[in-house]
Amino acid sequence: MRVEDLLRESAAERPEKVALVDGPARMSYGDLDADSDRLAAGLVALGVERGDRVVILMDNIAEAALSIFAVLKAGAVFCPVNPSLKGNGLGQLLADCRPRAALTQAKYASGCAAAAEGLAEPPRIVVARAQGPLVAGLLPFETLVGSAAPRPTHIGAEADLAMIIYTSGSTGQAKGVMMQHSAMLAVSASIASYLGNSADDVVLGALPLSFTYGLYQLIVSVRTGATLLLAKGFAFPHAVMEEARKEGVTGLPLVPTMAAMLLSMNDLSATSLPALRYITNAAAPLPAAHIAGLRRLFPGAHLHSMYGLSECARATSLPPEEIDRKPESVGKAIPGTEVTIVDGEGLPVARGDTGELVVRGPHLMLGYWENEAATREALRPDPATGETQLHTGDLFRADTEGFLHFVGRKDDIIKIRGEKVAPCRVEAVLHGCSGVREAAVTGVPDALLGNVLHATVVASDPDLSARAVMRHCAQHLPDFMVPKAVAFRDALPKTASGKVVRRLVQATGTVE
Template identity: 50%
Template sequence: MRIEDHLRASARRLPEKVALTAGEKTLTYSGLDEASDRLAAGLIRLGVSPGDRAVLLLENGSEFVTSLFAIWKAGAVACPLHPSTRAEKLGRIVESLGASALLTQARLLQTAQAAVSRRDGSTVLLAWGLAEDAPNESSSRCEQLLAEGTDAPALHDGEHALALILHTSGSTGEPKGVMHTHASLGAACASIIAYLGNDENDIVFNVLPLSFGYGLTQVVTMAMVGGTLHLEKSFAFPAAILKRLAETQATGLPLVPSMAAAIANMKELEPGFLPEIRYITSAAAALPPAIAVKIRRLFPAARLHVMYGQTECIRALSLPPEAFDTHSASVGFAIPGTEAFVIDENGERAAPGMVGELVIRGPHVMAGYWNDPEASTAKLRGEAGGNSRTLLTGDLFSADENGFLTFVSRRDDIIKSRGEKVSPQEVERALYAIDGIAEAAVTGVPDDFLGQAVKAFVVLAPGVTLSHRDIVRSLARTLEDYMLPQSTEFCDSLPKTASGKLRLGLAQETIGD
């Protein structure tokens, strides 16, 4: 089943149900279905054909969601990019994709125009929110296409057609374009729905960028079950966001750890202050157990799902909420309908407790990297039966005797100090357990004697005073001496990517400047 067919099915079943709220805009399922139909017809008239790539450079909002489904209804491939993407990088990606269309908004039009200029008119530029008297030589108004559009044709290319190219958010080098078919994206979202128990009664409150897999799955899962999605543009003002969260009476709250930490450290919040929330999810980075404990205390009626995934498979692991008390450092098991296991250096399944590479297998694994067969071959293994593929994640994990999987480190992040291997994740967990530490990150820095020295970056909660010596003294109660930071840098904040992940490389270069 193609992704847009889920929207059509929900529109037939629940035509007047609210599908989406964003700012002052509300769209019912029939309204979203009709608007995306008309925009799809406009895209087709402008020359967008099945299999073409269409770039989305839009903030979270109804325009993004309408454009996303319109691209799929036109048979094209959606390529969402974060709205902060600079013109030069955007231009390189548009050129690499050979994009036939770029959909943006008035605020970002100058950036979009600079990016498509290198394509000599091969990329059609469309914009939302242009003033009626604005010059319009280089772009088409999306609103005009909506007004002129008709129903889009139902396509029959099948679920194995390419649906999505997500660009990885790595801080070094050019991002890779991760290709997902309608089948792989649908399989990932169906699995998420299964373990979260989503249905049409859910209202999901989303501040995550829709340009990343974690945010985009909120759109798809709600369309699949007929639930309601509430969109906010960012988490820049947590107190205002929590007020909006209460107003929406949301039942689902997806977070990244930095957001969870901000909420956990808000002293004025009382446990149970949002009783409608039935589940909270955390992904994109490891959620420190100390922060998870605080979140569970603030949301006693909610089930907390600690998860792990990669862009290459959307989602891979989830810890059952009832297992948190006994396995707080784990990210659980493979999501329904998939497999996950650890292999040793010989490619054999690792024994319990042994650290090795995590392998993911299932129908949710990507089709490969755009225009990069060498990188695709390095990460993927052949068909594992049916439509499943096998992904080598490059991440180090261990599994206990009961199969609980625990993240150890990115392969390249392991710190080698005094001849010992130090997991930054383990030190970070211990740092977050110290009262008064709001955010923490750990990395290795060159050292003539140790090889690498453990260095901590710490953000203290307001009004808290801690020294490096205080921190080391606390850590020494739970960590071996070779794992203790040799230095601590105190920061006002830690640099993060647009998806909420810490950018340690940038931290090392710029925090001390």
């Protein structure tokens, strides 16, 4: 079985069921299956062969979902790219994965073509939603979907490469994460299992499909026959939530940024989403204050606090019945997988001690595209069993009951007065300060102490002062962990997936 077979099965079982809602447009499972067959045939006619890479550079629109399954049906490898990536960044990605074709939208077509200039073999660029004639060399998406070519009949296997998805680059150079069909099938089955997804669900798809967390909303929805409500982002939360109410959304995947926006909406209540069954968070740890706010706002919804990364999609999940008791935990390993906290030698640490989280299971990446050094660093054998395990680069500790607690990125740890400080611990306290919507903590060199902490805050209360923020921190943190300065900003720099880019906060922030 391969990923595209999930669509074929759902289309066979419920061809008339709505698969995608894109504004006023609706696409049934039968049409999604048939149109992706035709697009796949069109791609093959363009010269796309088994194993070729095909870039998908689109917003969250129906054509993006259709393209993902078409590329797989053509036997190729899809590379989802966020449209916010432009210029040199896009050019470097195209040069790295060397796609045979690129599927994009009219508003991104010229940028995509410019980024492909100079490549030894530029991709064929296919453009969706064009309003008029295209520039010479660009092909209309609708023409390929209207292809009368026969359905591709390639023979593929679960072990084939299905996707290359590039990391956000929040901690440095982006790398191409290679995922096989078998890994995507395994993790989507696990997610559907612990979330209890079914054909009755309507899931909000406001997270980019080019982002692992957003992509699996599509894959899991198709696996279970659910409906995915596509949204172009969360910049206008009132409009998105109104659409979610109209469509009867039952699943609300979010990131901390979205949670902060929801909690600042004074007119939002449980009646705003009467059908809501569950909420998930995975991109970055959800502050305990946000969890409490969401629980008050949607008391009838199950809240799943999860941890994942592109290299395995998901690793842990906290059962909703534990969220009030352990709001700062991200749970335990998801079904069918294993996690362990290890020391520098790769050996398990004692309960309560901090170490690096390693993950084992059928959902691990194959490696980083054409980057053997990075692959060897991330995928290493277990010293005891020799089994391949993923070193996440993230520090965790387990409590006495085995529930996992995120400590921070290894690269983020700041040493102050000889003590190791995880910025996220200070940020969690900052989020508990009345009037703070978002916060980021960075280390600033200090001649006496080595480093001191600076906090950058996005306030929901215009009267909030730096003195009040530092006083709050002093009440909840040891002295060496209290920020020495607080800067107020209208927004924090983030990746397209909503993660705060701490190094950019440090590079651009000034003390006030």
